[in-house]
Amino acid sequence: RSSDLDGKLLPGSDRALPDILGRKNTMEKQRIHTLRMVMLAMMVAIGVVISPILRIEGMCPTAHLVNIVCSVLMGPWYSLLCATMIGVIRMMFMGIPPLALTGAVFGAFLSGVFYRLSKGKIICAVIGEIFGTGIIGSMVSYPVMAFLMGRGGLTAFYYTPMFLAACTMGGCVAYIFLKALSKAGLLVKFQAALGSKTYETKNFTTAKAN
Numbered sequence: 510r511s512s513d514l515d516g517k518l519l520p521g522s523d524r525a526l527p528d529i530l531g532r533k534n535t536m537e538k539q540r541i542h543t544l545r546m547v548m549l550a551m552m553v554a555i556g557v558v559i560s561p562i563l564r565i566e567g568m569c570p571t572a573h574l575v576n577i578v579c580s581v582l583m584g585p586w587y588s589l590l591c592a593t594m595i596g597v598i599r600m601m602f603m604g605i606p607p608l609a610l611t612g613a614v615f616g617a618f619l620s621g622v623f624y625r626l627s628k629g630k631i632i633c634a635v636i637g638e639i640f641g642t643g644i645i646g647s648m649v650s651y652p653v654m655a656f657l658m659g660r661g662g663l664t665a666f667y668y669t670p671m672f673l674a675a676c677t678m679g680g681c682v683a684y685i686f687l688k689a690l691s692k693a694g695l696l697v698k699f700q701a702a703l704g705s706k707t708y709e710t711k712n713f714t715t716a717k718a719n
Contacts, residue, residue, distance in 0.1 A: 541704035545583065548703060549591055552579050556595040560603070563678070567608060567650075567671035573642060573679030574686075576617040577634050581687055581696070584705055585621025592617035606658060611650040612672055616642030629708025631687045635680040643673035 556575040563570050572595065580588040596610035616638040623637030624630065647669040654660045654668075690696040700707045
């Protein structure tokens with residue numbers, strides 16, 4: 510009888526296997542989604558807590574550090590969401606002007622975009638943050654602060670030097686931090702755990718072998 514059953518599927522087993530695989534895929538997606546939400550909450554909390562460090566109006570280096578790290582780990586859309594949430598919280602509870610948003614959201618998004626377009630080059634994430642915040646964000650801040658907030662004596666490039674300086678400071682710290690993670694083989698592990706695109710398969714394989 511056992512020989513007669515060889516190569517034959519038990520009744521209903523052809524349906525059970527896809528169901529099991531489907532449940533596994535659903536559970537994996539839920540796990541990744543939960544990890545992303547936890548990471549996003551952590552990044553927002555860290556961004557709010559460390560934002561007063563070295564901050565003057567028009568300069569918040571730690572915001573750019575968080576933007577770049579979030580962009581590399583989770584991508585441009587999550588980084589944009591993170592920067593927006595941090596900016597809103599800072600405006601509501603810390604009395605920060607709209608610069609908390611105009612000086613963060615453009616760089617956060619472009620940092621992730623540049624990182625992906627460059628196939629995982631960390632320096633491009635830094636450049637995206639500098640261009641998005643230092644140039645675009647600073648120019649957008651002028652009409653917001655001049656016309657909506659009624660600040661006088663401003664010009665189109667009034668905030669550009671301060672934004673560029675802050676981006677450079679935060680970008681240098683982010684670059685050193687992410688490079689350290691990359692050399693240790695941890696960056697690609699974090700990205701894989703979060704369901705993000707990974708580019709450092711060679712470094713990951715080497716770190717895993719060691």
